[in-house]
Amino acid sequence: MSASTSQAAIPSLFRTCPSTGLKVHDHAERLIRAHAVVATVMLLVGGIAALLVLLTRWQAIHLLDAVWFYRILTVHGMNMLIFFIIFFEMAVLLFAGPILLNCRMPAVKTAWGAFGLMVLGMLLVQWTMWTGQADVLFTSYVPLQAHSNFYLGVILFAVGTLITTGIFFATLVVAKREKTYEGSVPLVTFGALTAAIIAVITLLHGAAIYIPTWFWSMGMMEVDAQVYRMVWWGLGHSSQQINVAAMVSIWYLLATLTVGGVVLNQKVSRIAFVLYILFISMASAHHLLVDPGMGSAWKVWNTSYFMYMAVLASMIHGFTVPAGVEMGMRLRGFTQGFFGWLKRAPWGDPGFSSLVLSVVVFGFVGGITGVTFGTEQINIIAHNTLRIPGHFHATVVSGTAMAFMGLTWYVIPLIFRKRIAFYPLVKIQPYLFAFGMLLFSLAMTFAGTFGAPRRLWDMTYSGAPFDVQYSPAMDIIIAVMAIGGLMGIVGGGIYILATVWSVFFGKPLPEGKEAEYVGSIPLGLIRRPWTETPATDEDPEAPGRFGAVPGTVFLVAIFFVAFVVYYFANWALLSFTWQVG
Amino acid sequence: MDQHDTAPPDSEPPPEPDEIPLGQRLFERPFLLLAAGILIMAVFYTGWGLYEILTLPPAPLP
Numbered sequence A: 001m002s003a004s005t006s007q008a009a010i011p012s013l014f015r016t017c018p019s020t021g022l023k024v025h026d027h028a029e030r031l032i033r034a035h036a037v038v039a040t041v042m043l044l045v046g047g048i049a050a051l052l053v054l055l056t057r058w059q060a061i062h063l064l065d066a067v068w069f070y071r072i073l074t075v076h077g078m079n080m081l082i083f084f085i086i087f088f089e090m091a092v093l094l095f096a097g098p099i100l101l102n103c104r105m106p107a108v109k110t111a112w113g114a115f116g117l118m119v120l121g122m123l124l125v126q127w128t129m130w131t132g133q134a135d136v137l138f139t140s141y142v143p144l145q146a147h148s149n150f151y152l153g154v155i156l157f158a159v160g161t162l163i164t165t166g167i168f169f170a171t172l173v174v175a176k177r178e179k180t181y182e183g184s185v186p187l188v189t190f191g192a193l194t195a196a197i198i199a200v201i202t203l204l205h206g207a208a209i210y211i212p213t214w215f216w217s218m219g220m221m222e223v224d225a226q227v228y229r230m231v232w233w234g235l236g237h238s239s240q241q242i243n244v245a246a247m248v249s250i251w252y253l254l255a256t257l258t259v260g261g262v263v264l265n266q267k268v269s270r271i272a273f274v275l276y277i278l279f280i281s282m283a284s285a286h287h288l289l290v291d292p293g294m295g296s297a298w299k300v301w302n303t304s305y306f307m308y309m310a311v312l313a314s315m316i317h318g319f320t321v322p323a324g325v326e327m328g329m330r331l332r333g334f335t336q337g338f339f340g341w342l343k344r345a346p347w348g349d350p351g352f353s354s355l356v357l358s359v360v361v362f363g364f365v366g367g368i369t370g371v372t373f374g375t376e377q378i379n380i381i382a383h384n385t386l387r388i389p390g391h392f393h394a395t396v397v398s399g400t401a402m403a404f405m406g407l408t409w410y411v412i413p414l415i416f417r418k419r420i421a422f423y424p425l426v427k428i429q430p431y432l433f434a435f436g437m438l439l440f441s442l443a444m445t446f447a448g449t450f451g452a453p454r455r456l457w458d459m460t461y462s463g464a465p466f467d468v469q470y471s472p473a474m475d476i477i478i479a480v481m482a483i484g485g486l487m488g489i490v491g492g493g494i495y496i497l498a499t500v501w502s503v504f505f506g507k508p509l510p511e512g513k514e515a516e517y518v519g520s521i522p523l524g525l526i527r528r529p530w531t532e533t534p535a536t537d538e539d540p541e542a543p544g545r546f547g548a549v550p551g552t553v554f555l556v557a558i559f560f561v562a563f564v565v566y567y568f569a570n571w572a573l574l575s576f577t578w579q580v581g
Numbered sequence B: 001m002d003q004h005d006t007a008p009p010d011s012e013p014p015p016e017p018d019e020i021p022l023g024q025r026l027f028e029r030p031f032l033l034l035a036a037g038i039l040i041m042a043v044f045y046t047g048w049g050l051y052e053i054l055t056l057p058p059a060p061l062p
């Protein structure tokens, strides 16, 4: 598998059709723009909701009343996790399909129809949520009941998503038939294919549960609560793995775009993606580890054994992406010591800093906490505490959303052909967002370890017939969480301001004139590291005592130590909770 | 490491179909991967899970 990589695909990004003079991907580009704009609006709504929820959980302020807390928490979950993320992912599929494969866009009208369905469904959901007819949180567990239009909205949104995913598959078929690429599809497209396959698994479960629940909401049938939870998490968990697959694809893409990162071994990276396809969805069972209706064999089988193959896949990507960056830098002459390549890396390029921060926080915080909480025995001390949102704000926010943001700084010049507004602010945006969310996630994880529940309006239980004592540190931990969250919100605000401004009021970027705009587009677009063939005197691949990528090997060793320490610390915690004998 | 793709993609002729290793040929069939993904999930998680819930004895509570 050598003939094609993401690198090979990028120089031809803007192929012009010789006969019409039209860019081949005009249709795909317009669709990408539409999806990206809606995604950003969703992020804005979800972000405002984040602020309100955060200021309520911070007991010192306790902003909203109980009804509005749960209403806005529903708004936050739906707009962020479902609408922002999925509109963006559809844009990624449209990019990884027609554009990377250099192929015409099949079924253009259908694609717009699907987009329309998604918007319509989204609006229905917004309407029911904001009018107080769907205070059910994004999990909408039966027997909590929302207005039937909430479920209908979700179904329409899902149908639209399924159609766009189908069009991605159609693009693969068309591109192959019309031979628009040579060899295998680029790795980034393969990653997007992984995301698309998991999306189909997700949407099948979504249909299987939301259609009956829609009928139930109209009084036409019964839905069993345990069946609901089991099938719903087939959707709820798998959808997170669409995010992971999309994020990893973007990692590979950003590594290439920013520093000319190489794919060390196509075979290994692709096998890792296939492990996701086969084994990651079944981990849905980790959401049901304390459910009495499910047996141990089912739980253990689905959350360990095979599922660890998917964890292995994540660890493979977590090694190959930084190793590809290191090798790319070494090939360009940054060969000093273990970390010369890191020191000389383009830290001021927001695409690069987003990539690194996304990999590090996703791996160190999201990955380690996730595998630990997914262990059947340990789950009981983490379930429904703030450790859970602490975990997934490190995965889907600091990992996925961060990667999406980093990619945006390349999409604006490449697809929207605009310079980036407020570029000096944009350079610090990734740091602000990532460190804010890191602080937020860590504080939530600590608060949860000390027993703070998730999804709770009033942690002090004022007026309750019982008294709950927390550790005296709790107030401080919650304050740290609030400060981290506020930093993250400022970072998110800069992202929205700069993207909206650039796209709607930004100065155009004339084609081929990138070099003249050093202060307003990412460095990678000026240096274009993916176009040059690197040449150095020394052979950077000649393995030293610690292999060809010693810096990455060192970092991975730290990761494993952290992993082992956290994992066994949790077994120790469990043993305090549950004295035997 | 011959997998490095710094050379332009058209510098080598595309290999004959039977030279392509089995794994690679499998990975180039998106619908096969799709079917495999759905099958494993449907059997181990959803199917088995439904079976567990549906065969659960009713609680002996009044």
Ligand code: HEM
Binding pocket: A047, A050, A051, A053, A054, A057, A073, A074, A076, A077, A080, A081, A084, A085, A137, A138, A139, A389, A393, A396, A397, A401, A440, A453, A454, A455, A456, A485, A486, A488, A489, A492
């Ligand atoms: C900008 C920074 C953000 C802040 C400050 C923030 C803050 C919060 C807070 C305080 C909660 C409530 C936790 C609880 O009481 O259980 C929450 C829940 C949640 N957040 Fe965020 N969030 C942010 C961004 C995001 C993003 C980008 C996503 C998804 C892509 C997201 C997804 C969720 C989800 C799914 C929940 C759970 C809702 C539920 O339990 O029903 N958040 N967030």
Ligand SMILES: [Cu+2]
Binding pocket: A236, A237, A240, A283, A284, A286, A287
């Ligand atoms: Cu999960």
